[in-house]
Amino acid sequence: MAKLAFLGLGVMGFPMAGHLAAKGHQVVVWNRTAAKAEAWVAKHGGRPAATAREAAEGADFVMACVGNDDDLRQVCLGPDGAFAGMAKGAIFVDHTTVSAAVTRELHGIAAGQGIGFVDAPVSGGQAGAENGVLSIMCGGSDTDYAAAEPVMAAFARVCRLLGESGAGQLAKMMNQICIAGLMQGLSEAMAFGQKAGLDGEKVVEVISQGAAGSWQMANRHKTMLADQFDFGFAVDWMRKDLAICLATADEIGARLPVTALVDQFYKDVQLMGGGRNDTSSLIRRLK
Template sequence: MAKVAFLGLGVMGFPMAGHLAAKGHQVTVYNRSPAKAEAWVAKHGGAHAATPRAAAEGAEFIMACVGNDDDLRSVCTGADGAFAGMAKGAVFVDHTTVSAQVTRELSAVASGMGLGFVDAPVSGGQAGAENGVLSIMCGGAEADYARAEPVMAAYARICRRLGDSGAGQIAKMMNQICIAGLVQGLAEALAFGKKAGMDGEAVVEVISQGAAGSWQMANRHKTMLTDQFDFGFAVDWMRKDLGICLKTADEIGASLPVTALVDQFYKEVQAMGGGRNDTSSLIRRLPR
């Protein structure tokens, strides 16, 4: 069992850190708003710290799941950042979806301090985090990944190293690109079927067993048909992720026409007041 720090206790981080404690790891948590850290300790035991640096002191592994590039920099660097509290040889594991650029930047800083750094964004949503069945896409040095993988196993269905620093983030971009197209296609199909007078649930029961089947179809069609979107992965966060995808595509000369279009559709959902709705709320745009 390892001594672990976990930074960031949102809808993903709170249960992920809980799985680490349940597996017997010694866990110290940090959250920007202390009340969440106190609630986590009340539920799972362990300890909470006032700063990322204090949480990281003495820890072999420091896991983070925060909001964006700036949030990640803030918990890593500076006098109160985790890097300042980490001992040489400790490994920082970042589960945040951020740019590959900031990942490589922080990995280089960590390396210069004798620290390991693994970018390890996750897929599976809040339910995946709560049930401990996330897909984890990793980048970084082989030795750092090999040490961290048994710890990440506490909340993983699958965990793989896909290349050097930044590879995990590129893989997560690919994941979000796929999801954007899938959700839009599902929204159009369900809206089309309703206009045509079809029973959407009955149709999905059949087509989900064929080539059209997907996680989105299996897990989101019922709530899409009943206009329930107050759960899941928020549109605001999806737009953040797609923005990273589109910026990276420009940098490397890739073309993402469908992703760019769906990103604008999500912008429309935000304008409708749906920024905190689940990503499946794309169907709200369509006449039914």
Template sequence: MAKVAFLGLGVMGGPMARHLATRGHEVTVYNRTTAKAEAWVAAHGGRMGRTPAAAVAGAEFVMACVGNDDDLRAVCTGADGAFATMAPGAVFVDHTTVSAQVTREMQAAAAALGLGFVDAPVSGGQAGAENGALSVMCGGSIEDYDRAEPIIAAYARICRRLGDSGAGQLAKMMNQICIAGLMQGLSEALAFGAKAGLDGEAVVEVISQGAAGSWQMVNRHKTMLQDQFDFGFAVDWMRKDLAICLRTADEIGASLPVTALVDQFYKDVQQMGGGRNDTSSLIRRLK
């Protein structure tokens, strides 16, 4: 068992940290909202730090799941950041979805201090975090990954190293590109079926067993048909992720025409007041 710090206790980070504690790891947590860290400790044991630097002191592994590039920089190298007190040889594992650029920047800063760094964004949503069944896409050195993988296993269904620093974030971009296209296709199909007078649930029962089947279809079609979206991965966060995808595509010379279009459709949902709704709320603009 290891001494682990977990930075960020949102809908993903909180359950992930819980799985670490359940596995018997010695867990210290930090959250920007102190009350949330206090509540986590009251529910699951362990300790809390009032700053990232305080939380990671003595940790062998530091896991982070925060919001965006700036948040990651803040918990790593900002005032009271983790890198200031991490012991040489400790490994920082970042589960945040951020740009490959900031990942490589933080990896270089970590290496200069004798620290390991693995970018390890996740897919599977809140349910995957709660059930310890996330897909984890990793980038970094083989040595850092091999050390971190047994710790990540506490909440992973599958965990793979896909290349050097930044590879995990690039893989997560591919994941979000796929989801954007799939969600638009599912939204169009369900809206089409409703206008055609078909029973959407009955149709999905059939087509989900064929080539059209997807995680989104199986797990989101009922709530989409019921116009329920007050859960899950928020549209605001999806647009943040798609912005990273589109910016990176420009940098590497890739073409993402469908992703760019769906990003604008999500903008429509935001303007309808649905920024905090689940990404499946894409169907709202078709009703």
């Protein structure tokens, strides 16, 4: 069993850290809002820390799941950042969805201090985190990944090394690009069926078993038909992720016309007051 630090106890990080504790790892947690760290310790044991640096001291692995590029820099760098408390040979595992640019920047800083760094964004949402069945896309060295993979197995359905530093984040961008297009198509189909007077659930029972089937269809069609969106992965976070995708596309010369369009549709949902709604709330625009 390893000595671990977990930084960031939001809807994803809280259950992910809980799975690590359940596997018998020694876990120290830190969260910007201390009350969340205290609540986690009350439920899972372990110990809270006052700073990211304190959490990282003595840890074999420091794992993070925070908000964005700036949040990640803040928890890694500076006198109270995790890197300041990590010993040579320790490995930082970042589960945040951020840009490949900040990943490579922090990987370089970590390497200069003798610290390993694996970018390991996840897919599967809150339910996947709670049930320990996330898909994890990783970038980094073979050695660092091989050391970290058995630890990540505590909450993974599948975990793969896809290339050098930043590869995990690029793969996560592909994931979000797929979701954006799929969700718009599903929204249009569900709204079309309602306008046509069909029973959406009965139709999905049939078409979900054919070529149109998807995770989004299986897991979101009922709540979409019921106009329920107060759960899941928020539109605000999806737009943050899509902004990363679109910026990266500009950098590498890729074309994302559908993704750019769906991003604007999500902006419409935000303007309707649905920024905290699940991404399936795209259908609201069509009703």
